[in-house]
Amino acid sequence: MADLKKSAPSVSVIGLGYVGLCTAATLASRGFRVVGIDNDETKIRSVRGAKAPFHEPGLNNLLGKTIKKKILHVTDDVSMVSDTQLTQIAVGTPSLEDGSIDLTYVKKATQELGDAIRAKQTYHVAVVKSTVVPGTTNTIVRPILEQSSGKPIGEKIGLCSNPEFLREGTAVNDSVHPDVVVIGANDAKSAGTLKNLLLGFHGKNRPPMIVTRPETAELVKYASNAFLAARVSCVNTIANIAQAIPDVDVTEVAKAIGHIPRIGALFLEAGPGYGGSCFHKDLQALISFSKERGYDPTLLSAIEETNEYQSDRVAALSEKLVGSLMGKRVAVLGLAFKKGTDDVREAASIRVIDRLRKKGASVVAYDPAAMPNAKKLLGNEVEFAEDERSAIKGADCCVVMTEWDEFKRLRPKDFLREMKTPNIIDARRIFEPSKYEELNYVRMGLGSSK
Numbered sequence: 001m002a003d004l005k006k007s008a009p010s011v012s013v014i015g016l017g018y019v020g021l022c023t024a025a026t027l028a029s030r031g032f033r034v035v036g037i038d039n040d041e042t043k044i045r046s047v048r049g050a051k052a053p054f055h056e057p058g059l060n061n062l063l064g065k066t067i068k069k070k071i072l073h074v075t076d077d078v079s080m081v082s083d084t085q086l087t088q089i090a091v092g093t094p095s096l097e098d099g100s101i102d103l104t105y106v107k108k109a110t111q112e113l114g115d116a117i118r119a120k121q122t123y124h125v126a127v128v129k130s131t132v133v134p135g136t137t138n139t140i141v142r143p144i145l146e147q148s149s150g151k152p153i154g155e156k157i158g159l160c161s162n163p164e165f166l167r168e169g170t171a172v173n174d175s176v177h178p179d180v181v182v183i184g185a186n187d188a189k190s191a192g193t194l195k196n197l198l199l200g201f202h203g204k205n206r207p208p209m210i211v212t213r214p215e216t217a218e219l220v221k222y223a224s225n226a227f228l229a230a231r232v233s234c235v236n237t238i239a240n241i242a243q244a245i246p247d248v249d250v251t252e253v254a255k256a257i258g259h260i261p262r263i264g265a266l267f268l269e270a271g272p273g274y275g276g277s278c279f280h281k282d283l284q285a286l287i288s289f290s291k292e293r294g295y296d297p298t299l300l301s302a303i304e305e306t307n308e309y310q311s312d313r314v315a316a317l318s319e320k321l322v323g324s325l326m327g328k329r330v331a332v333l334g335l336a337f338k339k340g341t342d343d344v345r346e347a348a349s350i351r352v353i354d355r356l357r358k359k360g361a362s363v364v365a366y367d368p369a370a371m372p373n374a375k376k377l378l379g380n381e382v383e384f385a386e387d388e389r390s391a392i393k394g395a396d397c398c399v400v401m402t403e404w405d406e407f408k409r410l411r412p413k414d415f416l417r418e419m420k421t422p423n424i425i426d427a428r429r430i431f432e433p434s435k436y437e438e439l440n441y442v443r444m445g446l447g448s449s450k
Contacts (some may be wrong), residue, residue, distance in 0.1 A: 008033050008071075009197055010084040014109045015289035016043055016074070017111040017169070018343075019129060020090030022053060025059060026175035028066035030201050035084055036074045047074045055342035055369045058172040078112045082120045086197060087113055088162070089141075090123030090129040090449070099284035100292075101133050103140060110141050114148025117157065125193045125311070128214075131221050131282060133289045137161045137184065137214035138433050147162035161214040168276060169340025176202075181209045184217025221285045228302060229279045231267040233306035239270035239445030240313065250445035251429070270445040272348035272401060272427040273310035275337030280304065280346045311348055314399060314427050314444075315355035321440050322397045326360030329420070331395040333388055334402020335367035335374040342369040344377055347399035348427075353382060356399075366391040368406050388417060397423040403430050412436055 009032050013024040016038040024036040043053050050064035054126055066072035073080075081087045091105035106128070117124045126145055128137050142159055146152055153159050161184035166174045181198055186193035191211050199206060210220075239250040250270045259267030274280075283300050290297045309389050319325050337347035344350055347370075366385040367374060375384060385391035388407055392398050392415060400407060408430050415422045422439040425432075433443050 010034070010086075011110075011197070012034065012037060012081040012087045013129075014078065014081070014087060014089050014113065015037075015091035015130070015176055016047060017090065017092055017106070018056075018168065019166060020088070021047065022056065022059060022166060022171045022175050023088060023090060023129065023164070024072060025062040025066060025199060026070035026172060029062050030176075030203075031071070032083075032201065034066070034072045035080045036072060037076065037078055037080065038074070041076065044074050044076060055340075056171055057340060062172065072336050079116045081113055082124075083117045085123075086125040086127060086194065087345040088127045088129045090164075091279075093130050093132055093285075095284055098288060100288035101130065101285040103136065104447065106130055106132060106136070106141065106345050107144060110144045111148050114145045114150075118149050118151075118361070120156075123156060123189075123193070125160060125190055125252065126161045127160045127194060129162055129164055131163065131278070132161075132218055133222070133285055134215040134218040134256050136218060138186070154189065158185070158187070159214075159239065160185045160190050160194045161217040162194060163217055165224060168343055169338060173305075177205060178207050181207050181432055182217045182220050183209065183211045184214035186214065189319055193233075203277055215218065222282055224305070225279055225282045226286060229274055229283055229303050229307070230299070232271075232274045233303045233384065235268050235270050236273065236310055237306060242445050243447050245447040248447040249443075270325055270429065271310075272314050272352065272444070273307040275345070275347035275349075276341075276343055277345045280307075308351070308426060311351035314348075314352045314401075314425060315359060317425050317442050317444070318356065318397050318399060318423075319359060321425065321442060324360070325356060325397075328396040329394060330356050330361045330363050331385075331391045331398040331419075332356075332363055332365040333367075333391060333398060333400045334404060335365055335408050336370035336402050336404075339402055339404045342367075342373055344370050344373045347401075350374075350377065352399060352401060352427075353378065355380065361397075363393065364391050367402060370402075377393070393418045394419075395419050396421050397425065399425040400428050400430060403428040412439060415439060 011032050012035040013020045014037045016036050024034045028034040046053050052059045066307050091107045091109045094102045096102050151157050183194055206420055242248045242250040254268035257263050258268055283304055287297055287300050322328055334347045335344050356363055364383040364385050366388055412435055424441045426443045429443055
């Protein structure tokens with residue numbers, strides 16, 4: 001542990017999932033001495049070998065450099081947090097069956113952190129990085145931490161909420177160059193300690209920093225995801241309307257309204273709906289949280305319903321092109337919920353595959369990054385191809401579900417040559433419609449003139 005006791009600031013991160021590992025690696029890349037802690041031995045071995053247990057551009061490179069320099073240490077020994085100045089809790093917060101948040105891992109990590117710093121004489125700050133519903137830091141984390149450490153917040157230990165706003169596929173850059181930093185704390189010492197550490201991390205390129213109460217910081221994260229999910233469902237609704245109007249393309253509509261400052265141009269890409277580990281989970285948690293307090297957030301429920309409908313729509317468009325899907329072979333290009341990641345959690349592709357199979361289709365799928373995760377989830381329910389061309393070979397219909405660059409390189413002649421019948425549902429709108437007039441091509445959000 002000698003390396004971790006030098007003059008550089010030292011930080012520990014409990015939970016080496018997506019958020020935790022990206023946080024640990026980027027902190028270490030900026031000169032912080034970091035201890036990453038997880039109870040998964042397979043994950044620890046992988047990270048020690050400079051290989052992240054998930055696909056994230058640039059992360060393996062950071063792991064290799066920081067582990068080689070011995071400024072990032074990965075272990076299952078929680079007691080090592082006592083040799084650091086600040087601990088970030090970045091464990092998962094999955095959903096319970098009713099959609100409410102499961103805080104089991106947060107409680108366990110907090111208990112272990114408190115036990116580990118009980119005998120520590122110097123000041124230590126605990127930071128809740130996990131996405132938790134408002135009130136969690138003060139009403140759940142705080143009492144557990146005070147009881148297990150034997151210390152009241154404010155004297156020997158500090159406590160903050162510090163939500164993350166990472167995007168899968170660009171998480172390394174998002175960690176180093178966030179749009180905003182939000183710190184929730186009840187006392188100036190806790191907030192100041194975390195703020196000074198983050199100012200040192202960001203250097204001259206300092207983002208806006210908002211210091212507020214923990215409950216506000218916690219709600220900021222949910223509000224952010226709710227707004228983003230709302231934009232996706234809104235533009236998809238407009239796309240569905242556009243598709244009912246001959247020769248109207250939602251791309252032109254989105255481009256025009258994107259110039260209006262009150263709206264902005266980001267997150268106006270129509271498609272098959274949002275996916276990933278956050279939006280659905282967090283909206284469900286916020287809906288449940290609100291209902292428990294006597295308010296039914298019908299808008300949030302409508303956002304989710306609209307997103308679910310997009311999967312039904314893709315399957316319906318496939319059936320419209322092909323006729324009955326019973327016994328038909330459908331190629332699904334893309335399994336990750338977006339390009340740049342191998343994450344298939346809540347991916348639109350998985351929902352669409354389920355709809356297609358229920359209609360009797362035989363599904364063959366391919367993704368350049370997400371095949372291992374998809375195989376774990378889907379098992380023998382679908383056939384997995386070696387590449388995009390073998391996926392479409394002999395297919396009655398092709399559905400493009402992820403906007404990978406590999407798929408953009410396909411040409412009309414490839415579909416004409418390989419497919420049994422060239423029926424294409426371009427759910428990600430990656431092809432130029434004018435080049436596909438010889439094929440039965442449907443671009444989501446484009447009204448047909450036929």
